[in-house]
Amino acid sequence: MxxxxxxxxxxxxxxxxxxxxxxxxxxxxxxxxxxxxxxxxxxxxxxxxxxxxxxxxxxxxxxxxxxxxxxxxxxxxxxxxxxxxxxxxxxxxxxxxxxxxxxxxxxxxxxxxxxxxxxxxxxxxxxxxxxxxxxxxxxxxxxxxxxxxxxxxxxxxxxxxxxxxxxxxxxxxxxxxxxxxxxxxxxxxxxxxxxxxxxxxxxxxxxxxGMFAVALFFGPLLLARYSFKLYIDMKRMYSETIVALSNAIDAKDQYTCGHSHRVADYAVEIAKHMGLNETQIDKIRTAAILHDIGKIGIDDIILNKPGKLEEVEYVEIKKHPEIGANILMQVANLSEVAMIIKHHHERYDGLGYPEGIGEDLVPIESYIISVSDAFDAMTSDRPYRAAIDNDVAIRIIISESGKQFKPEVVKALLQYIDYKEEHLVYAS
Incomplete structure (x- = not known):
């Protein structure tokens, strides 16, 4: 072939x-x-x-x-x-x-x-x-x-x-x-x-x-091009910094290497299926890549513990969204991303953390990362359990729609998975 x-x-x-x-x-x-x-x-x-x-x-x-x-x-x-x-x-x-x-x-x-x-x-x-x-x-x-x-x-x-x-x-x-x-x-x-x-x-x-006038006309175009190139270079440096921070998270937590990038991929696709604009999608991508940056402030012994966490350890882990938000609030242009990260462990029914708020009080971007985070966590190996099948993970997420997860976001995840499966069949 x-x-x-x-x-x-x-x-x-x-x-x-x-x-x-x-x-x-x-x-x-x-x-x-x-x-x-x-x-x-x-x-x-x-x-x-x-x-x-x-x-x-x-x-x-x-x-x-x-x-x-x-x-x-x-x-x-x-x-x-x-x-x-x-x-x-x-x-x-x-x-x-x-x-x-x-x-x-x-x-x-x-x-x-x-x-x-x-x-x-x-x-x-x-x-x-x-x-x-x-x-x-x-x-x-x-x-x-x-x-x-x-x-x-x-x-x-x-x-x-x-x-x-x-x-x-x-x-x-x-x-x-x-x-x-x-x-x-x-x-x-x-x-x-x-x-x-x-x-x-x-x-x-x-x-x-004549030709001389065309040459003069091209001068300002080249200057505009140079200015735009500076903007593109700054944006590229910004993206590279985000990736570097993500790599720092992976180095800190050996069991979730690559997790942030997978969550970002899911979150972006969900956002697209929900019809969100490019500005929102960019923020979601950045927030998803950095959603666990707060784990930098968590003890390595807790992060890399091979078994289930004790209650006191779980309380410590639950601090990472706020730690991450506090870190990013100090970075210019990342205040909105910081708020998305702060609330990505809130639940739709208000039983999440750190503030225990729900429904429309939580940014839609946070709900998107929440579903993406949960789906990747369930379908990836963790120190205390093996990965579960995608179909099982989807059934769990559906059962939590309206409880842990915002229903509209769950619907968009299902649409993306159906779309992905259809294209895999078509390509084969």
Whole structure:
């Protein structure tokens, strides 16, 4: 099966490379003495745009190279755009962990594939624009066809995304249906809302004021990019600090290693099924990873005791939510996370700790972590008992709905588990 998949992958990559190179060769046929300087300018612009792309932690790159490609289609209105797009992806460079990555120290196949995908997509986008200008010639803005512009971004988004989704599906041996996620559609939305106007603006500036004005226009964009990069770096450092604190918890309690990250995974999925917004989900993720940070203040002998805890020891363990909250209240921007952690052992019926409050007095985020924590605790080995089966754990959680756990959260957990099982069956 792997050999068959590998063969399909090689054939697919070869096919895309062949199409891409053919489109570039076709583009050279449209070169003239009049447009070669403009071609070189936009190629350099494309290389710069891709070189300063911001790579997010989820793998998505924020780049204005599509804006350059769109403006090139509007300006050249010929397959020359394939040359610009191909060499932009082939020759870009970037800094990764202090090392400059370029064509000579990175995968040439990846660059050729990316360049080919970009060239193919813009080639057909150019065809779409040409057809639109003939069919809808009345719809003009600053000399450019509005319907044609929409056609460019639509064709490009479908083709470019489709090419890479197919590649991923072949690499991971999954259907495209299982490869597509919310982040894919978010990336497309960014293309539609942000990049399209940018491409039109570049084309209008070039048509009216020339290359020098476009170069000046790019200056503030690069400055904005630098500011955003600083923000991304700070957020990354924040995330790494959270993970480091989580690792400190794991080092303290040898029996629950990895527990916090599993709880975070469950909590995030439950939050998504409950329709919570991204801000809430981020807080839940952070709180879940750090929910046991208060155990740093608990004696190692109690934490690592192989048997059941005595009453006095259990009273000591019950202090960890408040200890954790007090620690995090001293950290800027973590006060809300601290309150979530403080209440993650409260019960819906008001019989929990540390304050013995329930129902709507407890943050929904705390209830989500409570269910996630309980589910992972039951399905993981502990010093005083072996892990129980998932089905048994689910039955226990259902029986505690409305008592220990908030019913809406239990419902969301069940929806997530059903969803996960359905996708496992589908994937198999």
């Amino acid at each position: 792997m050999e068959k998949t590998s063969l399909k992958l090689k054939v697919y990559i070869s096919f895309i490379l062949l199409l891409g190179i053919c489109s570039v060769i076709l583009g050279f046929g449209y070169l003239t003495r009049e447009n070669i300087t403009t071609l070189l300018f936009f190629t350099v612009l494309g290389i710069i745009a891709e070189s300063v792309a911001i790579r997010m932690s989820n793998g998505i790159a924020i780049s204005v190279s599509l804006g350059v490609g769109l403006s090139a289609v509007l300006i050249f209105q010929s397959p020359v755009v394939c040359i610009i797009s191909f060499f932009s992806m082939l020759l870009f460079f970037e800094s990764v962990d202090g090392k400059v990555i370029h064509i000579f120290n990175s995968s040439i196949i990846k660059r050729l594939f990316s360049g080919s995908a970009f060239a193919i997509s813009l080639f057909f986008a150019n065809v779409g624009y040409d057809i639109s200008t003939k069919l809808f010639w009345k719809f003009q803005f600053q000399g450019y066809n509005i319907i044609g512009i929409l056609m460019i971004i639509l064709i490009f988004s479908i083709l470019d995304t489709g090419i890479f989704l197919t590649l991923i599906s072949l690499i991971e041996n999954k259907t495209i249906h299982n490869v597509v996620n919310e982040e894919t559609w978010l990336a497309l939305l960014v293309d539609f809302i942000a990049i399209t106007p940018l491409g039109v603006i570049i084309a209008v500036i070039f048509s009216n004021y």
